[in-house]
Amino acid sequence: MDPNAFVAKLDPAASESARELIDGMASKRARLSAIETGDTAWIANFSQPAKTHRLYRGDPMAEREEVAPDALEVIGSLGMGLDEAEQQRRVKVADWIASEDNPLTARVMANRLWQFVFGTGIVDTPSDFGANGTSPTHPELLDWLAVEFMQNGWSSKELLRLMLTSQTFQQSSQPRAGAAQIDSGALYLWRFPPRRLEAEAIRDSILTVCGTLDLENTGGPGFYLLDVDRENVVHYSPKETTGPAEWRRMVYMFKIRQEQDAVFGAFDYPDGNQVIPKPSRSTTPLQALNLFNSPFIIQQADELAGRIGEGPDGVARAFELLYGRHATEDEIGDSTDFIADQGIEAFCRAMLNTNELLFIF
Amino acid sequence: MIPQNHFLDRRQFLSHTASGFGSVALASLLARDGLLGADEHTRESAAGKTPIRQEIDASNPNAPRPAHFKPHARKVLMIFCSGAISQVDTFDYKPELIRHHGKPMPGGEKLVTFQGEQGNLTKSPWDFKPRGQSGKMISELVPKIGALADDMCFLHAMTGKTNTHGPGESFMCTGFTLDGFPSAGAWMTYALGSEAEDLPAYVAIPDVRGTPQSSVNCWGPGFIPAAFQGTDFNAAKPVRNLSIPNNITKSSDNATRAFLERQNLRHLDRVPGGTELAARIASYQLAAKMQMSIPKVTDFSSEPAHILREYCTDESGSRIKDLRAAYGRNCILARRLIEKGVRFVQLFNGAY
Numbered sequence: 001m002d003p004n005a006f007v008a009k010l011d012p013a014a015s016e017s018a019r020e021l022i023d024g025m026a027s028k029r030a031r032l033s034a035i036e037t038g039d040t041a042w043i044a045n046f047s048q049p050a051k052t053h054r055l056y057r058g059d060p061m062a063e064r065e066e067v068a069p070d071a072l073e074v075i076g077s078l079g080m081g082l083d084e085a086e087q088q089r090r091v092k093v094a095d096w097i098a099s100e101d102n103p104l105t106a107r108v109m110a111n112r113l114w115q116f117v118f119g120t121g122i123v124d125t126p127s128d129f130g131a132n133g134t135s136p137t138h139p140e141l142l143d144w145l146a147v148e149f150m151q152n153g154w155s156s157k158e159l160l161r162l163m164l165t166s167q168t169f170q171q172s173s174q175p176r177a178g179a180a181q182i183d184s185g186a187l188y189l190w191r192f193p194p195r196r197l198e199a200e201a202i203r204d205s206i207l208t209v210c211g212t213l214d215l216e217n218t219g220g221p222g223f224y225l226l227d228v229d230r231e232n233v234v235h236y237s238p239k240e241t242t243g244p245a246e247w248r249r250m251v252y253m254f255k256i257r258q259e260q261d262a263v264f265g266a267f268d269y270p271d272g273n274q275v276i277p278k279p280s281r282s283t284t285p286l287q288a289l290n291l292f293n294s295p296f297i298i299q300q301a302d303e304l305a306g307r308i309g310e311g312p313d314g315v316a317r318a319f320e321l322l323y324g325r326h327a328t329e330d331e332i333g334d335s336t337d338f339i340a341d342q343g344i345e346a347f348c349r350a351m352l353n354t355n356e357l358l359f360i361f
Numbered sequence: 362m363i364p365q366n367h368f369l370d371r372r373q374f375l376s377h378t379a380s381g382f383g384s385v386a387l388a389s390l391l392a393r394d395g396l397l398g399a400d401e402h403t404r405e406s407a408a409g410k411t412p413i414r415q416e417i418d419a420s421n422p423n424a425p426r427p428a429h430f431k432p433h434a435r436k437v438l439m440i441f442c443s444g445a446i447s448q449v450d451t452f453d454y455k456p457e458l459i460r461h462h463g464k465p466m467p468g469g470e471k472l473v474t475f476q477g478e479q480g481n482l483t484k485s486p487w488d489f490k491p492r493g494q495s496g497k498m499i500s501e502l503v504p505k506i507g508a509l510a511d512d513m514c515f516l517h518a519m520t521g522k523t524n525t526h527g528p529g530e531s532f533m534c535t536g537f538t539l540d541g542f543p544s545a546g547a548w549m550t551y552a553l554g555s556e557a558e559d560l561p562a563y564v565a566i567p568d569v570r571g572t573p574q575s576s577v578n579c580w581g582p583g584f585i586p587a588a589f590q591g592t593d594f595n596a597a598k599p600v601r602n603l604s605i606p607n608n609i610t611k612s613s614d615n616a617t618r619a620f621l622e623r624q625n626l627r628h629l630d631r632v633p634g635g636t637e638l639a640a641r642i643a644s645y646q647l648a649a650k651m652q653m654s655i656p657k658v659t660d661f662s663s664e665p666a667h668i669l670r671e672y673c674t675d676e677s678g679s680r681i682k683d684l685r686a687a688y689g690r691n692c693i694l695a696r697r698l699i700e701k702g703v704r705f706v707q708l709f710n711g712a713y
Binding site for chain 2: 358
């Protein structure tokens with residue numbers, strides 16, 4: 001539908017804000033196109049790689065016969081010669097990985113996206129489709145998704161759209177009598193399996209509902225949650241207090257190997273030197289201490305208190321902001337009494353710790 | 362993550378144990394998996410075999426898990442003096458080193474290491490004497506420890522492949538010089554859980570001067586779940602986020618936790634059947650218990666005066682004495698944690 005025709009049908013106020021959005025979109029598109037057609041960057045000089053030898057028992061000092069670049073024999077051969085041109089080596093590997101005849105790549109990617117959406121992949125060992133991995137719960141579905149993925153030009157966006165608009169994703173997380181007895185973990189997705197958000201999403205959510213998330217500084221240099229002491233070796237210590245400079249999405253946080261954030265590190269946040277295909281999701285009392293007592297939470301609770309305001313409207317606003325729903329009568333009553341006794345900051349501190357905020361269900 | 366052949370033969374086992382502490386827990390873990398075999402909750406692998414994976418209840422990852430045999434030792438206190446005095450100056454008597462004093466290392470003339478070119482070999486500046494009934498050769502640098510020679514077990518079979526602090530510390534604590542591997546305590550906690558639910562399952566006590574060069578890697582979880590990492594605190598620096606925040610009274614704190622629980626229970630009513638949801642509710646009760654029990658462990662007022670003196674905690678007046686007193690307090694803390702049921706305590710002396 002033509003957006004202008006749509007805007008014409010709106011009332012004047014809505015029409016004006018819609019026009020602003022459309023204009024904003026045009027300027028963003030122009031910027032995007034400027035970036036895409038802008039200066040090109042110099043990356044590297046290409047040179048023919050040195051000869052490759054088989055190393056006896058992996059020992060770099062024990063060179064044996066010269067070998068051509070190739071895949072493992074059991075998987076197949078890329079048919080490259082000893083003097084294969086440098087660029088062709090990478091082109092052939094890339095073609096081989098992304099070949100429609102390769103049974104793995106599309107399946108692995110479809111499975112990863114499924115895992116992002118549902119919490120557990122169809123194969124729940126996302127980096128091991130081999131003999132030590134587990135069998136798929138829904139093999140035909142995985143095959144079908146892999147074919148859909150390839151046929152849509154390997155578009156992860158299209159595949160995500162397919163999953164997110166499916167009945168399976170949109171079903172409620174309410175338990176059903178009988179089903180829970182057969183499959184309590186909802187492995188077969190008879191309901192949406194509730195799960196806790198990961199560390200980054202918890203922090204981002206808290207900043208969002210408290211109105212403190214910096215949405216201006218997207219991209220660009222990252223921020224530190226650690227103080228850096230550059231001595232002979234570099235030392236890091238968690239920042240005791242944070243301010244607007246650190247209230248950006250956690251994806252922009254400088255990730256330091258072997259150093260964890262003082263609050264969210266306990267939430268199964270993988271270390272910077274790990275490749276983790278599937279983060280663990282544990283529940284520990286140290287997480288509770290961090291989320292209940294840390295200066296970060298107390299500060300954000302104060303910000304939230306200021307945002308929702310006093311009185312019954314404040315309670316209603318809190319439930320809408322944090323849960324995206326109206327408060328029940330019971331909740332309004334209990335909350336109002338609690339605020340009268342302990343103050344609105346204590347109410348906000350408790351609300352930021354609730355399961356309903358921290359879980360997808 | 363775990364070798365496919367999980368029945369290590371003796372030679373493999375020895376080569377693993379020689380490479381540090383991490384593999385001790387691994388060996389016990391593998392034995393357990395072999396014994397228990399398939400679990401009904403474990404998905405079968407594509408090859409039709411049961412994958413070797415520890416069954417952990419994510420809602421209570423530190424629940425105690427029985428060992429497959431009755432163990433002789435039930436707790437581990439690992440005292441790690443990172444960057445400490447050399448073994449050749451203390452307990453490792455090297456007659457050959459004395460004979461080669463002032464000469465280049467045989468076969469190592471062209472060796473260049475991270476620290477640059479090598480100088481000549483040097484014997485220890487301290488004399489060694491036989492001590493105790495066993496006649497164990499011990500240097501005069503440590504006379505008081507030497508007096509206890511018959512009560513100690515010395516293992517002079519450890520070798521490593523690095524002469525640099527950071528990788529060496531990783532090697533000692535994880536069995537690998539590279540980053541990214543679980544520490545011994547993390548393995549132990551992963552395999553056996555904890556018997557003290559109101560205390561952290563695994564505690565690392567860093568020196569008051571800071572952490573070792575390899576830092577939290579010494580008690581990190583590596584590639585196993587983060588729940589099994591060590592909790593670091595010492596007698597001078599309490600557990601982070603343990604105490605009630607400033608300006609909040611104890612009664613208000615309790616009332617807030619009670620309100621949080623009511624709100625979580627209302628949610629659980631609407632979305633029943635989630636063990637993770639229930640586990641999070643329970644974790645706040647456990648956290649409140651920790652707030653009571655950790656200060657009891659770190660409060661030394663019940664320690665008799667002569668014990669405090671023996672640990673040198675009353676010393677002060679110079680930097681050395683202050684450090685000795687601080688380390689003494691960490692030693693008492695380590696002992697008290699072990700007594701209260703913490704299975705693995707790592708005590709550090711030295712920092713980078």
